[in-house]
Amino acid sequence: MFHSSFEAFESFLFVPDKVTNRGAHIRDAIDLKRTMTVVIIALMPALLFGMWNVGYQHSIAFGIKDWTLIQTFVFGFLKVFPIIVVSYVVGLGIEFAFAQIRHHEVNEGFLVTGMLIPLIMPVDVPLWMVGLATAFSVVIGKEVFGGTGMNVFNPALLARAFVFFAYPSKMSGDLVWISGLAGGHGMVDGFSGATPLAIAATGAGETAHNMTVSQLVSHLPSASDMFLGFIPGSIGETSTLAILIGAAILMITGIGSWKIIVSVFAGGFGMALLLNAFGANPYMQIPAYYHLIMGGFAFGAVFMATDPVTGAQTEKGKWIYGFLIGVMAILIRVLNPAYPEGMMLAILLLNTFASLIDHYVVQSNIRRRLRRATNA
Amino acid sequence: MSKVIKIRKGLDIKLAGKAEKVLERLEISSTYAVKPTDFTGLVPKLLIKPEDKVKAGTPLFFDKYKPEILFTSPISGSVKAVNRGERRAILEVVIEADGAQDYEKFEVASQESQSREEVKTILLKSGIWPGIKQRPYAIVANPVDVPKAIFISGLDTSPLAPDLDFSVNGEEGALQKGFDILHKLTDGKVHLTIPADRSATSVFAKIKGVEMHEITGPHPAGNVGIQIHHIEPLNKGEVVWTLDPWTVIFIGRLFLNGVYDASKVISLAGSEVLKPRYYRLISGASISRLIEGRVSDGSNRFISGNVLTGQRVPSHGYLGFYDNQLTVIPEGKHFEFLGWAAPGFNKYSASRTFFSKLLPIKSFRLDTNMNGGERAFVMTGQYEKVFPMDIYPVHLLKAILAEDVEAMENLGIYEVAEEDFALCEFVCTSKIEVQEIVRKGLDLMIKEMN
Numbered sequence: 001m002f003h004s005s006f007e008a009f010e011s012f013l014f015v016p017d018k019v020t021n022r023g024a025h026i027r028d029a030i031d032l033k034r035t036m037t038v039v040i041i042a043l044m045p046a047l048l049f050g051m052w053n054v055g056y057q058h059s060i061a062f063g064i065k066d067w068t069l070i071q072t073f074v075f076g077f078l079k080v081f082p083i084i085v086v087s088y089v090v091g092l093g094i095e096f097a098f099a100q101i102r103h104h105e106v107n108e109g110f111l112v113t114g115m116l117i118p119l120i121m122p123v124d125v126p127l128w129m130v131g132l133a134t135a136f137s138v139v140i141g142k143e144v145f146g147g148t149g150m151n152v153f154n155p156a157l158l159a160r161a162f163v164f165f166a167y168p169s170k171m172s173g174d175l176v177w178i179s180g181l182a183g184g185h186g187m188v189d190g191f192s193g194a195t196p197l198a199i200a201a202t203g204a205g206e207t208a209h210n211m212t213v214s215q216l217v218s219h220l221p222s223a224s225d226m227f228l229g230f231i232p233g234s235i236g237e238t239s240t241l242a243i244l245i246g247a248a249i250l251m252i253t254g255i256g257s258w259k260i261i262v263s264v265f266a267g268g269f270g271m272a273l274l275l276n277a278f279g280a281n282p283y284m285q286i287p288a289y290y291h292l293i294m295g296g297f298a299f300g301a302v303f304m305a306t307d308p309v310t311g312a313q314t315e316k317g318k319w320i321y322g323f324l325i326g327v328m329a330i331l332i333r334v335l336n337p338a339y340p341e342g343m344m345l346a347i348l349l350l351n352t353f354a355s356l357i358d359h360y361v362v363q364s365n366i367r368r369r370l371r372r373a374t375n376a
Numbered sequence: 377m378s379k380v381i382k383i384r385k386g387l388d389i390k391l392a393g394k395a396e397k398v399l400e401r402l403e404i405s406s407t408y409a410v411k412p413t414d415f416t417g418l419v420p421k422l423l424i425k426p427e428d429k430v431k432a433g434t435p436l437f438f439d440k441y442k443p444e445i446l447f448t449s450p451i452s453g454s455v456k457a458v459n460r461g462e463r464r465a466i467l468e469v470v471i472e473a474d475g476a477q478d479y480e481k482f483e484v485a486s487q488e489s490q491s492r493e494e495v496k497t498i499l500l501k502s503g504i505w506p507g508i509k510q511r512p513y514a515i516v517a518n519p520v521d522v523p524k525a526i527f528i529s530g531l532d533t534s535p536l537a538p539d540l541d542f543s544v545n546g547e548e549g550a551l552q553k554g555f556d557i558l559h560k561l562t563d564g565k566v567h568l569t570i571p572a573d574r575s576a577t578s579v580f581a582k583i584k585g586v587e588m589h590e591i592t593g594p595h596p597a598g599n600v601g602i603q604i605h606h607i608e609p610l611n612k613g614e615v616v617w618t619l620d621p622w623t624v625i626f627i628g629r630l631f632l633n634g635v636y637d638a639s640k641v642i643s644l645a646g647s648e649v650l651k652p653r654y655y656r657l658i659s660g661a662s663i664s665r666l667i668e669g670r671v672s673d674g675s676n677r678f679i680s681g682n683v684l685t686g687q688r689v690p691s692h693g694y695l696g697f698y699d700n701q702l703t704v705i706p707e708g709k710h711f712e713f714l715g716w717a718a719p720g721f722n723k724y725s726a727s728r729t730f731f732s733k734l735l736p737i738k739s740f741r742l743d744t745n746m747n748g749g750e751r752a753f754v755m756t757g758q759y760e761k762v763f764p765m766d767i768y769p770v771h772l773l774k775a776i777l778a779e780d781v782e783a784m785e786n787l788g789i790y791e792v793a794e795e796d797f798a799l800c801e802f803v804c805t806s807k808i809e810v811q812e813i814v815r816k817g818l819d820l821m822i823k824e825m826n
Contacts, residue, residue, distance in 0.1 A: 013714065014712060014713055015716055015745070019709050019745055024801045024802045024811065025387070025688070025744050026681045026705065026743070026746070027748075027807065028724070028805075029730055032748065032754060032755075032805055032806060034748075050524065105749055108751070147752060149751075150752070178771075254727055255727075274437055308752055308755050308757075310543070313756040315760060365768060366787065369611075369786065370786075372609060374609035376454060
């Protein structure tokens with residue numbers, strides 16, 4: 001009766017003793033668990049840095065000078081770990097229940113989703129919201145479409161989009177990104193807590209339109225701070241360096257499509273350059289590479305766009321899919337003041353179009369075959 | 377020389393136990409079998425009963441739907457048993473050899489005077505015909521067709537495959553004769569593909585009157601389907617025939633000597649074979665004599681054919697009709713504690729997710745473990761890396777699962793066979809039985825087209 005749950009635990013502990021029966025007599029050593037493990041490992045640098053940064057940002061905001069590295073990390077760990085636990089418990093609980101009802105094996109996909117969800121949340125997000133968002137993304141985002149492998153939208157991003165639209169006050173503004181800031185007392189005078197994206201979109205205290213680009217840039221953290229990640233933001237998204245280490249792991253192992261990662265960055269950089277060329281306001285004029293190290297761009301490019309289920313599945317399609325994500329993300333960021341972060345919406349948008357892109361790629365193959373037949 | 381076909385996608389699985397180029401003598405086996413299950417979709421009708429005396433070339437059964445296709449005994453002796461399986465389906469017709477090897481005599485006049493119909497009749501009567509396969513569908517060729525062309529692959533790139541150059545050595549006369557006869561069966565060309573690095577030395581390079589092609593690259597470069605795709609891709613409504621070199625030799629012997637002489641050289645290979653080598657035997661031979669004292673103890677799997685596409689046979693089973701090799705690998709019925717998390721210094725994977733990729737390991741001893749449970753299809757781009765055709769494998773497979781005949785046609789179902797997808801099945805992260813799906817698709821097409 002609890003076969004699928006038993007299988008899940010058994011295969012977690014042991015690679016099963018099942019032998020080939022039909023078809024090829026030998027099989028590759030890789031399985032889905034291994035694949036997902038690689039992604040989890042790739043997420044580790046961003047997660048560990050994110051935990052440290054939670055403590056670091058808190059210490060800056062509240063003027064704490066004497067924390068050691070360990071203290072800083074432990075502070076962040078204690079803030080982040082409960083979010084991870086909630087995400088896994090809720091998500092895996094639902095996955096096991098569905099596997100039981102449908103009599104199929106528990107798929108490992110949620111091992112990654114469950115780690116991605118905490119990494120794209122602001123640190124002060126209430127835990128019940130994380131639980132609700134996870135439940136929403138697993139049930140509405142995945143299981144209604146038929147479970148792992150069938151979903152249209154990236155489940156982790158759907159969880160974030162859910163919180164973003166359902167509880168905007170907890171997911172935007174300047175006070176949610178640093179632990180303890182929403183309480184509003186004890187922080188350093190004049191500290192804003194705004195993310196670089198928010199500064200870029202609205203300026204610091206005055207509208208960005210009244211500033212020159214050099215004034216705007218002077219309000220932003222330095223490029224090296226943004227690249228290394230010493231900035232406020234969602235837990236896992238701040239350090240472009242840590243994310244790039246993850247990207248290297250994904251690309252070297254071949255688990256994440258290098259085509260998608262490269263083309264997202266290319267699309268984003270290209271679009272930012274194009275906006276530079278127009279240069280109608282200071283935000284359009286900021287250096288193009290700033291866009292790649294601000295906000296969730298890098299995280300989305302490396303860990304979200306590369307989801308093989310919701311992305312384009314043809315190799316040609318992957319180039320187009322990735323490039324358009326990059327373009328749309330920057331477009332939404334710069335030209336739509338309502339949403340400072342464009343990456344989430346860009347990826348969800350292209351998730352919708354991924355199968356359309358594939359359709360045209362496959363159609364061209366079909367036309368080639370038909371042409372060959374008529375010429376013969 | 378024609379231009380070299382370069383195959384870039386594919387995979388040579390580094391298996392332990394490749395056969396050394398030594399031809400060993402073997403005592404003649406006592407029993408032989410013809411297995412109707414070797415022929416896709418065949419419904420056999422018996423022509424003999426147990427105890428009947430047969431010669432090499434005596435018909436044993438025929439195809440219910442194409443009665444002109446006969447399946448004959450490879451050996452002279454007496455019918456020992458007709459083994460049946462579920463619902464009384466015939467699994468094996470077993471012949472006990474009498475050691476005399478008497479042949480049925482077939483009238484072969486001089487080649488020039490024989491018409492296409494006469495050649496076909498002799499091929500059908502002798503029982504060599506089922507060795508000719510057709511594309512589309514990868515089934516025994518339909519005798520009423522005139523194929524657009526005939527394709528023969530002069531190399532086998534599958535894991536631990538016999539070196540055809542070595543094994544057909546000494547059969548040049550029969551081989552040339554066989555190719556000459558094949559010209560009678562088509563108005564088009566007879567294509568022969570040889571490995572580019574042996575374009576001068578190969579036994580096949582000396583064959584005259586054929587359209588010669590050279591190919592390089594990893595498996596499945598040796599698959600005739602891949603070669604057809606790159607030489608002259610098959611379109612809807614067209615039919616081509618394919619043969620393996622041994623069938624060409626059998627045809628040559630038939631027209632030289634008037635007999636069905638199915639003796640061939642096969643390789644005994646695999647990590648569990650003590651001394652992997654080549655052996656001469658007659659098609660359909662029992663493997664028990666072959667493996668006696670030549671394989672390691674322990675739980676082994678015997679595979680007639682290669683590890684990707686071969687059929688599992690018991691230790692007292694028989695070599696398949698089309699197979700030129702017997703592979704022996706260990707069974708993998710064991711648990712591995714946290715195996716998915718281990719660094720994997722000794723695991724073989726096409727992916728780069730195990731540390732063994734960093735080590736200079738020359739060959740691996742792979743067993744039959746699935747290495748994971750079957751899961752939903754998640755990873756993309758995997759099949760494409762080992763599938764060197766201008767076809768989208770995943771989309772084709774999905775069309776098959778959806779039984780969308782038009783989409784299957786559009787996506788290239790006519791060009792493929794199970795064997796072309798074997799590597800996709802090997803590399804699949806989700807452990808999906810890809811070859812079975814392809815066969816289902818081909819069977820569905822056969823049904824739809826008739």
